[in-house]
Amino acid sequence: MDTHDIFRQLTAGVRFSKKRPVFNPKKAQIIAKEELPKPAKVAKLVEEDTATKQFRLLADNIGGNNATDKPKRKKAKKQLSPEQLEQQQREEQVLAIRKEHSITVLGKDVPAPITSFNELDAVEYKLLPRLKENILSFGYEQPTPIQMQALPVLLKDRALMACAPTGSGKTLAFLTPIINGLRSHRTTGLRALVLAPTRELAQQIYRACIELTKSTGLRTHIISKASEASQHYGPECKQKYDILVSTPNRVRFLLQQQPPLLDFKGIEWFVLDEADRLMEEGQNNFKEQLDDIYAACTHSQKRVAFFSATYTVPVAKWALRHLKNLVRVTIGVQNSATDTVQQELLFVGSESGKLLAVREMVRQGLQPPVLVFVQSKERAKQLFEELLYDGINVDVIHAERSQHQRDNCVRAFREGHIWVLICTELMGRGIDFKGVNLVINYDFPPTSISYIHRIGRTGRAGRPGRAVTFFTQDDTANLRSIAQIIKNSGGDVPDYMLKMKKVKKSEAKMRAKKPLEREDISTKIKAEKLPLPKEFDKTKKPLQAGSKQLKKKETGKNSVNGKLSKPKAPAKEKLKKAKKAK
Numbered sequence: 001m002d003t004h005d006i007f008r009q010l011t012a013g014v015r016f017s018k019k020r021p022v023f024n025p026k027k028a029q030i031i032a033k034e035e036l037p038k039p040a041k042v043a044k045l046v047e048e049d050t051a052t053k054q055f056r057l058l059a060d061n062i063g064g065n066n067a068t069d070k071p072k073r074k075k076a077k078k079q080l081s082p083e084q085l086e087q088q089q090r091e092e093q094v095l096a097i098r099k100e101h102s103i104t105v106l107g108k109d110v111p112a113p114i115t116s117f118n119e120l121d122a123v124e125y126k127l128l129p130r131l132k133e134n135i136l137s138f139g140y141e142q143p144t145p146i147q148m149q150a151l152p153v154l155l156k157d158r159a160l161m162a163c164a165p166t167g168s169g170k171t172l173a174f175l176t177p178i179i180n181g182l183r184s185h186r187t188t189g190l191r192a193l194v195l196a197p198t199r200e201l202a203q204q205i206y207r208a209c210i211e212l213t214k215s216t217g218l219r220t221h222i223i224s225k226a227s228e229a230s231q232h233y234g235p236e237c238k239q240k241y242d243i244l245v246s247t248p249n250r251v252r253f254l255l256q257q258q259p260p261l262l263d264f265k266g267i268e269w270f271v272l273d274e275a276d277r278l279m280e281e282g283q284n285n286f287k288e289q290l291d292d293i294y295a296a297c298t299h300s301q302k303r304v305a306f307f308s309a310t311y312t313v314p315v316a317k318w319a320l321r322h323l324k325n326l327v328r329v330t331i332g333v334q335n336s337a338t339d340t341v342q343q344e345l346l347f348v349g350s351e352s353g354k355l356l357a358v359r360e361m362v363r364q365g366l367q368p369p370v371l372v373f374v375q376s377k378e379r380a381k382q383l384f385e386e387l388l389y390d391g392i393n394v395d396v397i398h399a400e401r402s403q404h405q406r407d408n409c410v411r412a413f414r415e416g417h418i419w420v421l422i423c424t425e426l427m428g429r430g431i432d433f434k435g436v437n438l439v440i441n442y443d444f445p446p447t448s449i450s451y452i453h454r455i456g457r458t459g460r461a462g463r464p465g466r467a468v469t470f471f472t473q474d475d476t477a478n479l480r481s482i483a484q485i486i487k488n489s490g491g492d493v494p495d496y497m498l499k500m501k502k503v504k505k506s507e508a509k510m511r512a513k514k515p516l517e518r519e520d521i522s523t524k525i526k527a528e529k530l531p532l533p534k535e536f537d538k539t540k541k542p543l544q545a546g547s548k549q550l551k552k553k554e555t556g557k558n559s560v561n562g563k564l565s566k567p568k569a570p571a572k573e574k575l576k577k578a579k580k581a582k
């Protein structure tokens with residue numbers, strides 16, 4: 001495989017604008033010159049249709065025609081030496097394993113996949129016996145496909161960009177090589193950094209790390225409160241940790257203190273979980289924070305690994321620019337939903353139809369635990385108020401709740417005290433609740449990436465799951481792409497959905513940034529929609545010009561002394577009167 005091929009394959013699925021240069025070789029100083037394609041070749045690549053390119057590359061790889069994977073067959077005429085024959089057989093075996101587990105690899109000299117954790121005892125990996133015991137204590141019979149391929153790649157100190165379906169065991173795939181690489185505790189300070197987009201996910205990774213490091217002596221820490229961090233990391237601090245798990249904002253905050261409260265000069269492992277989310281640019285996104293953090297990790301030998309179930313252009317670009325010796329591993333088809341989830345799209349007519357649909361599902365018998373996704377914290381609160389009195393154990397989690405409340409909520413859901421958890425996008429990524437039976441997308445996901453992650457909260461680790469996505473007339477813009485995802489993972493969708501007009505890129509972007517405005521979630525009768533009772537009108541005197549009441553009517557606000565007050569609902573008045581009469 002020549003350099004041109006490597007670049008072409010690493011950028012599979014990446015769509016470059018013709019206006020902006022795709023890849024500026026001058027900027028990519030870190031990559032060795034010979035690894036870079038010539039600008040003219042890049043331009044040619046840009047013009048290639050992305051979908052065709054992706055399809056061809058996947059077909060090539062899975063079918064084994066990839067130059068990386070292809071066993072070097074000698075010409076039939078030439079007699080093979082026993083060693084050559086053995087080598088050829090080994091290569092064919094590797095290909096067969098990758099094909100069986102839908103593993104696609106891109107890069108030079110990619111290590112062979114393992115099929116059992118026992119293979120990690122080999123001299124080339126030198127897995128710590130204690131670490132292996134910890135892995136086996138989870139009761140896993142064999143590595144998952146991402147573990148099969150990512151473990152050897154990372155244990156051989158290669159940079160990795162890994163894409164594998166939700167719930168496929170990526171956490172173990174990145175924690176094991178870190179722990180094995182660090183081996184034992186040192187008092188020199190932090191040597192590994194794992195970043196995740198939410199605190200809940202960081203907590204989950206932290207807990208997994210504590211389990212995996214048992215009896216190894218390695219110390220892991222999670223930054224729970226930035227304000228307390230000075231005690232743990234300040235220059236005079238005696239107690240040092242080896243591994244730090246956190247969200248980017250807390251880390252950057254500590255780095256920015258004077259003097260900085262974190263020292264990343266010793267970071268040998270830099271791992272991003274949900275890398276595509278962390279690389280998102282724009283307001284309230286992590287990219288800027290990430291750049292600062294990466295710049296502080298100045299160790300010359302640091303290993304970098306990105307993991308996610310989905311990948312986007314910025315991640316591929318960044319990896320190409322910054323990482324040497326890069327391997328890309330994809331399990332199945334990139335950016336696809338896990339095939340263990342039975343997916344349904346349900347037309348509910350209108351916003352009120354959604355509540356009816358949820359209640360109907362409850363009436364028919366919901367199998368908890370159930371996760372319900374809505375698009376905002378306001379809507380999460382509204383839905384919670386609606387379902388609170390429906391006789392189901394329901395709770396709600398969103399960014400406005402305190403950290404303590406969020407932790408309690410997650411714990412109660414994990415322990416089965418809460419059956420239905422209403423949540424926002426906050427819980428969409430990475431969270432591993434065991435045995436979630438159903439995900440309801442109450443509000444249509446803003447992007448197909450969000451859809452893949454949300455429904456991936458069920459159907460994890462090979463278990464079956466179900467996801468129901470409500471849609472109304474307002475959601476049809478994104479319907480086509482999500483119907484396509486369902487079809488790609490083996491589900492049934494009506495033909496008309498797949499034939500719907502593609503949304504413009506600009507519109508898709510806008511929808512991703514700004515969710516649709518929706519009617520409030522409420523079954524309460526709206527006062528303003530009720531006709532005024534007749535007697536109310538008859539007894540009313542005409543309003544005087546300049547009177548408070550008339551002003552209120554003109555402005556449409558119930559303003560008393562400049563403050564907003566609740567409108568007095570005629571229906572409520574009527575109800576009160578009726579009660580008094582009783």
Ligand SMILES: Nc1ncnc2c1ncn2[C@@H]1O[C@H](COP(=O)(O)OP(=O)(O)OP(=O)(O)O)[C@@H](O)[C@H]1O
Nearest residue numbers: 140142143144166167168169170171309430432461
């Ligand atoms: N080898 C294995 N065999 C069986 N189960 C496993 C194995 N490795 C991990 N698991 C289990 O699979 C579940 C999902 O793992 P994990 O949370 O790492 O998934 P993920 O790929 O990171 O998902 P997401 O993309 O949603 O973050 C966990 O409950 C974990 O215990």
